[in-house]
Structures are given as structure tokens and as C-alpha cells.
Amino acid sequence: xxxxxxxxxxxxxxxxxxxxxxxxxxxxxxxxxxxxxxxxxxxxxxxxxxxxxxxxxxxxxxxxxxxxxxxxxxxxxxxxxxxxxxxxxxxxxxxxxxxxxxxxxxxxxxxxxxxxxxxxxxxxxxxxxxxxxxxxxxxxxxxxxxxxxxxxxxxxxxxxxxxxxxxxxxxxxxxxxxxxxxxxxxxxxxxxxxxxxxxxxxxxxxxxxxxxxxxxxxxxxxxxxxxxxxxxxxxxxxxxxxxxxxxxxxxxxxxxxxxxxxxxxxxxxxxxxxxxxxxxxxxxxxxxxxxxxxxxxxxxxxxxxxxxxxxxxxxxxxxxxxxxxxxxxxxxxxxxxxxxxxxxxxxxxxxxxxxxxxxxxxxxxxxxxxxxxxxxxxxxxxxxxxxxxxxxxxxxxxxxxxxxxxxxxxxxxxxxxxxxxxxxxxxxxxxxxxx
Amino acid sequence: xxxxxxxxxxxxxxxxxxxxxxxxxxxxxxxxxxxxxxxxxxxxxxxxxxxxxxxxxxxxxxxxxxxxxxxxxxxxxxxxxxxxxxxxxxxxxxxxxxxxxxxxxxxxxxxxxxxxxxxxxxxxxxxxxxxxxxxxxxxxxxxxxxxxxxxxxxxxxxxxxxxxxxxxxxxxxxxxxxxxxxxxxxxxxxxxxxxxxxxxxxxxxxxxxxxxxxxxxxxxxxxxxxxxxxxxxxxxxxxxxxxxxxxxxxxxxxxxxxxxxxxxxxxxxxxxxxxxxxxxxxxxxxxxxxxxxxxxxxx
Numbered sequence: 001x002x003x004x005x006x007x008x009x010x011x012x013x014x015x016x017x018x019x020x021x022x023x024x025x026x027x028x029x030x031x032x033x034x035x036x037x038x039x040x041x042x043x044x045x046x047x048x049x050x051x052x053x054x055x056x057x058x059x060x061x062x063x064x065x066x067x068x069x070x071x072x073x074x075x076x077x078x079x080x081x082x083x084x085x086x087x088x089x090x091x092x093x094x095x096x097x098x099x100x101x102x103x104x105x106x107x108x109x110x111x112x113x114x115x116x117x118x119x120x121x122x123x124x125x126x127x128x129x130x131x132x133x134x135x136x137x138x139x140x141x142x143x144x145x146x147x148x149x150x151x152x153x154x155x156x157x158x159x160x161x162x163x164x165x166x167x168x169x170x171x172x173x174x175x176x177x178x179x180x181x182x183x184x185x186x187x188x189x190x191x192x193x194x195x196x197x198x199x200x201x202x203x204x205x206x207x208x209x210x211x212x213x214x215x216x217x218x219x220x221x222x223x224x225x226x227x228x229x230x231x232x233x234x235x236x237x238x239x240x241x242x243x244x245x246x247x248x249x250x251x252x253x254x255x256x257x258x259x260x261x262x263x264x265x266x267x268x269x270x271x272x273x274x275x276x277x278x279x280x281x282x283x284x285x286x287x288x289x290x291x292x293x294x295x296x297x298x299x300x301x302x303x304x305x306x307x308x309x310x311x312x313x314x315x316x317x318x319x320x321x322x323x324x325x326x327x328x329x330x331x332x333x334x335x336x337x338x339x340x341x342x343x344x345x346x347x348x349x350x351x352x353x354x355x356x357x358x359x360x361x362x363x364x365x366x367x368x369x370x371x372x373x374x375x376x377x378x379x380x381x382x383x384x385x386x387x388x389x390x391x392x393x394x395x396x397x398x399x400x401x402x403x404x405x406x407x408x409x410x411x412x413x414x415x416x417x418x419x420x421x422x423x424x425x426x427x428x429x430x431x432x433x434x435x
Numbered sequence: 436x437x438x439x440x441x442x443x444x445x446x447x448x449x450x451x452x453x454x455x456x457x458x459x460x461x462x463x464x465x466x467x468x469x470x471x472x473x474x475x476x477x478x479x480x481x482x483x484x485x486x487x488x489x490x491x492x493x494x495x496x497x498x499x500x501x502x503x504x505x506x507x508x509x510x511x512x513x514x515x516x517x518x519x520x521x522x523x524x525x526x527x528x529x530x531x532x533x534x535x536x537x538x539x540x541x542x543x544x545x546x547x548x549x550x551x552x553x554x555x556x557x558x559x560x561x562x563x564x565x566x567x568x569x570x571x572x573x574x575x576x577x578x579x580x581x582x583x584x585x586x587x588x589x590x591x592x593x594x595x596x597x598x599x600x601x602x603x604x605x606x607x608x609x610x611x612x613x614x615x616x617x618x619x620x621x622x623x624x625x626x627x628x629x630x631x632x633x634x635x636x637x638x639x640x641x642x643x644x645x646x647x648x649x650x651x652x653x654x655x656x657x658x659x660x661x662x663x664x665x666x667x668x669x670x671x672x673x674x675x676x677x678x679x680x681x682x683x684x685x686x687x688x689x690x691x692x693x694x695x696x697x698x699x700x701x702x703x704x705x706x707x708x709x710x711x712x713x714x715x716x717x718x719x720x721x722x723x724x725x726x727x728x729x730x731x732x733x734x
Binding site: 002 | 482485486487488504507510512514516517518519520521522523531532534535536537579580
């Protein structure tokens with residue numbers, strides 16, 4: 001035990017004291033908030049000082065009207081198509097929209113001319129404005145008054161509430177759950193790969209520099225392997241915790257600067273612009289706050305740390321075994337498939353099945369089988385998962401860890417002393433089955 | 436009293452025999468030479484003593500008891516293929532190795548400090564290994580082998596990688612350790628260092644032990660019973676079968692004694708001239724080694 005502790009200490013300190021660790025740990029959290037800061041700065045700058053684009057519109061039907069926005073103004077006239085195109089070419093107009101005489105039941109032939117390729121935003125703005133006008137016109141023609149049309153226009157948003165056994169009601173929002181599951185799953189996936197690779201590099205270093213023979217004359221190979229895995233895992237955990245604190249802190253400062261006072265968790269989610277956008281467009285701030293209050297963060301954090309470490313330990317042993325089987329990092333590629341495939345299945349399963357339907361059969365199995373559960377279960381946890389499923393999945397992950405370390409230990413023990421011999425899957429299998 | 440006793444040790448890798456029924460006794464104190472050509476099974480034997488691998492059958496006794504994991508701290512091992520953590524500082528590295536051999540931290544630091552001073556390399560203690568020259572790194576490596584004050588020291592080709600000056604330093608350290616009562620097992624191809632250092636040897640060839648005993652006795656055993664003769668002045672008239680050579684104006688040749696005693700041979704020789712040299716020819720270890728390997732052709 002004492003010796004494992006020595007190995008853990010060495011692996012941990014030798015990595016944490018490196019300049020590259022310090023740099024990666026301090027700079028990475030700066031990247032997300034600064035990207036966000038730049039986006040916010042640009043968007044705020046744009047809305048304060050919009051450069052207005054004028055679009056010339058010719059409507060042969062005399063029924064259309066498009067409301068000008070901060071970005072686009074629409075000028076209606078009766079010029080010819082050639083004249084319109086000329087204006088665009090001269091730079092007098094940003095674009096030219098031509099609406100010929102159309103059949104309202106089957107509108108066609110509407111054309112936009114622009115010097116630049118129009119943005120999706122502009123096209124959908126134009127399309128929805130025209131569509132609404134055509135629909136109104138058709139309703140009007142069938143005898144419904146404009147007042148009635150306006151009166152019937154409604155906006156719907158559904159508020160989801162989950163009931164738990166104690167009868168307590170929680171406001172939930174699938175988007176927030178999706179975001180949390182998505183983030184947690186991806187982080188575990190990346191963590192396993194990044195730190196698993198470090199284990200492998202470390203093993204190869206010890207093997208190729210021949211320290212290994214001295215080491216195994218002082219310590220059992222299994223202890224050495226375990227110490228290395230745990231030590232590097234501790235490095236990862238340290239880095240992760242520093243990131244959480246830094247990203248939270250810096251994001252709060254960035255948000256605060258732009259007058260958006262947000263709680264830390266939310267700032268964290270917004271640190272990923274993609275998710276930030278999803279939340280922004282589909283939900284409002286107050287709702288998000290309520291939703292976040294409804295999430296059991298203690299449970300979420302604890303399960304996250306469990307799967308974070310469990311997944312890492314399970315795969316870490318395999319990475320160590322691969323490192324022991326080869327002489328150089330370039331040879332490691334041939335044995336990576338059995339590690340990459342189940343991880344990828346978990347990763348894709350998270351997006352394709354779990355996040356879309358956390359309670360389906362596929363999602364259940366993905367979150368139970370130890371090789372995919374660390375990633376897939378996080379997708380279910382954020383939506384709330386039956387305690388039985390969670391306990392089953394956790395126990396299987398622990399068993400899976402024992403199994404993987406046992407198998408990897410056998411490969412490791414023999415592999416580290418093998419130099420220059422060609423190793424293939426058949427040899428690996430022989431190592432596993434021999435005593 | 437023997438520090439190590441090996442009884443009927445056998446080890447196979449697949450169908451390849453690495454050790455066939457090896458029995459050896461290594462006495463306490465002194466330097467024991469473990470000889471044999473490449474691939475003879477020396478490294479396998481050393482690895483079994485270090486408990487890196489296990490034998491298929493047979494037993495190893497350390498100080499009279501079956502070899503156990505706790506004995507690791509009493510054995511120091513310098514493998515032929517050696518290495519250190521390149522990015523780790525000399526000091527940290529040596530303390531780490533000492534502690535892996537169950538030495539308490541405070542004592543480990545004390546010993547590292549002592550050895551760095553003794554080897555005259557205290558000023559490198561905060562240097563990383565990849566900033567050191569190869570010879571410097573070898574010194575650190577040697578210290579790492581003996582830092583935990585083992586009773587038994589196993590050195591596999593300890594002089595490779597050293598320049599003659601540093602090799603001399605290491606040789607003197609080995610002799611000093613021996614004088615302190617530490618048993619040294621020396622595995623090497625350099626027969627001149629075997630002659631110089633070893634008290635006792637064993638030779639392994641193709642997984643079999645083919646020779647074991649005190650160095651002086653083995654040399655006696657393999658002496659060809661020939662004498663080197665030097666006669667004053669060079670003469671062509673000596674019998675041709677002696678293959679006489681002219682060295683510094685003297686006639687030098689070797690003569691096999693056969694059934695004759697040295698004295699009767701000497702009397703005969705006196706007829707041919709003034710005998711200025713008459714000395715028994717003892718085989719070098721190198722000659723014994725080559726002869727033994729050739730004689731034993733195990734398949």
C-alpha cells in the first residue's frame with residue numbers, strides 16, 4: 001500500500017509541477033469566457049451602432065409590406081428589374097427583392113438580387129414576412145377580418161413539471177437537461193481520452209527508457225500500474241476543479257461587465273456558446289433560474305464525479321495495458337480500437353438515443369453496460385433517473401473496473417518486460433490466459 | 436553461510452528453455468561472477484532472484500529461507516538495460532528509488548546526500564537526468580542501485596557505458612562494498628574484470644550450468660600442464676616442435692610436461708642453454724570461457 005502511495009505521489013507531482021500543466025490549467029478556462037466576451041462585445045456593438053442595409057423592394061401585387069429592423073430597411077418602389085439590379089451593382093442598395101404578380105395559392109418567382117450571398121437570417125426574415133402576409137391575405141379573402149386574424153394570433157410555450165414521490169413539483173426544461181447531460185457526457189469522454197493517453201505515454205516512457213526493470217525489482221507491476229492510473233487521475237481531477245472555479249469566476253466577471261448578472265452554474269453553461277444560444281432562444285432568463293433551482297445539484301455533482309472517475313479508471317487500465325504491449329507510441333494505434341469503439345458508442349449513443357429519449361430501452365442498456373455507462377448515464381441523470389437503474393449501473397461500473405484492471409494487469413505484467421517482439425491480439429490473449 | 440541458494444531451478448518461455456535444472460550456491464561476502472554467452476539464461480536467473488518473474492520449478496533461498504517479497508529491500512539490482520526518469524531531478528529520483536525499497540524518507544535523504552558527496556556529484560542534485568552526460572547519469576544509476584544498503588548486490592554489466600576513469604571509480608566502489616561485507620553478483624562478458632574482482636564463479640551455457648567454483652581452483656583445474664621457458668640468447672638449433680620465438684634476443688617457447696615432473700623437465704632443458712625463465716602457464720578466464728562454451732554443445 002505504502003509503495004502504491006509513493007507511485008501516486010511521483011506521478012502526481014511530476015505532472016503538476018510541469019510548466020505545461022500550469023499553462024493548460026490557467027489558459028483553457030480563459031479561452032471560453034474570452035470567446036464569449038468577444039461575441040457579446042461584437043453583438044452589443046452592432047446593436048448600438050447598426051450599419052443599416054437598405055433593400056429595394058418591387059411588389060407588382062401591391063399587397064406586401066416588410067417591417068424594417070435594426071439591420072435592414074426596406075424601400076418600396078416601382079422601378080424595373082434592370083434598374084433594381086443596377087442599384088445593387090452601384091452599391092446604392094444592399095439588395096433588391098422582386099415580387100412578380102403571383103398566385104396567392106401557389107406563389108413562385110420571387111427573387112432576391114444581392115451583391116453578396118444573402119445570410120440565412122435575411123432569407124428567413126424575408127420568407128417569413130412574405131408568408132405571413134400571404135396567409136393573412138388568403139384568410140382575408142375567405143372572409144375573416146384583419147382584427148379577427150390579429151386576435152387569434154397566439155404564442156405558446158409549454159412549462160414542464162416533474163412530480164417526484166414526495167409530491168414535490170419541479171419545473172423542468174428539456175433544453176437545460178439536454179445541455180447538462182451533453183456537457184457532462186462530453187467532459188467525461190474527453191477526460192478519459194486525454195488522461196488515458198497520458199497513462200499510456202507514461203507506461204511507454206518507463207518501458208522504452210528501461211526504468212521498468214529497476215522499478216519492478218522494487219514494486220509489483222500491478223501496484224505500479226495502479227499507482228500510475230490513480231496518480232494521473234488525481235492530476236485530471238485537480239485540473240478539472242481548477243477549471244470549474246476559474247470558468248465560473250471569469251464567466252461571472254465577463255457577464256457582470258456586460259450587465260448580465262448570472263449565477264455561476266448558468267454562466268458555466270453559457271461558457272459554451274452553442275448551449276448558450278439554445279437556452280437563450282428557447283427559454284427566458286427567469287425560467288432558467290427556476291429550472292436550475294429545480295435540479296438536484298448535489299446528486300448531479302456526486303454522480304458526475306463517480307462516473308468521471310469510474311469511467312477513467314475502467315479505461316485507464318486498458319490504456320496502461322496498451323502502453324505495456326508496445327515499444328513506441330506510434331505502435332499503440334493498432335491496439336486502440338477496442339478502447340475507441342465502446343467509447344465512441346457511448347458518445348454517439350448519448351446524442352442519438354439518450355438525450356433524445358432518456359427512458360428508451362437503448363438508453364437504458366447504454367447507461368447500464370460499464371463500457372458506455374460513464375458517458376451515457378450522464379445524459380439520463382440530468383433528466384432524473386430511477387434510483388434502481390443508477391445503483392445497478394454504478395455497481396456494474398465498479399465490477400467492470402475490477403475486471404478491466406485484472407485483464408490489463410496480466411497484459412501489463414508481461415508486456416513491460418518484452419522488448420522488440422512483435423505483439424498482436426493473439427499474443428495479448430495468450431498473456432491474459434496464462435498465469 | 437550462503438546468502439543465496441538455488442535448487443533445481445527451471446524456467447521455460449513457451450518451448451524455449453531458459454534455465455534447465457540450475458543449482459547454485461552463492462556464499463556470503465565476496466564477489467560472485469555469473470558468466471555465460473548472450474542468451475545463456477543469466478538475465479532470466481537474475482530476474483528470478485529479483486522476483487521480477489517466477490521460475491517454473493525449483494527453489495531459491497535467501498539467507499536460508501525461501502525467497503519472499505520482503506527480501507526485495509535487501510537486494511540491489513543494476514540491470515544491463517538501464518534507465519532513469521529523464522525529466523526528474525537527480526535528488527528526487529534517488530530518494531524515490533530508496534523509498535521504493537522500503538527506506539524511511541528521512542534516512543533515504545541522508546543516504547542520498549552521503550552518496551552524492553562520496554561520488555563527488557553533490558552539485559548536480561537539482562539537475563534533471565536529460566541535462567547530464569551519459570557517464571554522469573551512469574553514476575546516478577549506480578547510486579540508485581546501492582542507495583538502500585542492500586545485503587546482496589546484483590550488477591549486470593556494470594562497466595558498460597563508463598569511460599575508463601569512471602569505470603575505475605565504480606570498480607573501487609564495488610571492492611569497497613565487498614570489504615564492508617556485501618555480497619556482489621557480477622554478470623559480465625569482460626573476463627579481465629572477472630579475473631580482477633571475482634572470488635567465485637559460475638558459468639551458464641544454453642540454460643545449463645557448466646561450471647562452478649572458486650576462481651583459483653578453476654584455473655588450476657583447467658591448467659594445460661605446460662610451462663613457458665626462456666633461454667638466454669637466440670638459437671636456431673633447438674628442436675622444431677617447440678615453436679621457438681625470438682623475443683628480445685631470447686628464445687621463448689612453451690613446453691607440455693606430459694608425464695614428466697617440472698624438475699626433470701628443467702634438467703633436460705639445461706642442456707640447451709641458460710634457463711632464465713621457467714613458469715607454469717595458467718589459462719586466462721577468457722580461454723576457459725571459450726573452451727567451455729565450445730565443449731558443451733547442448734541442443
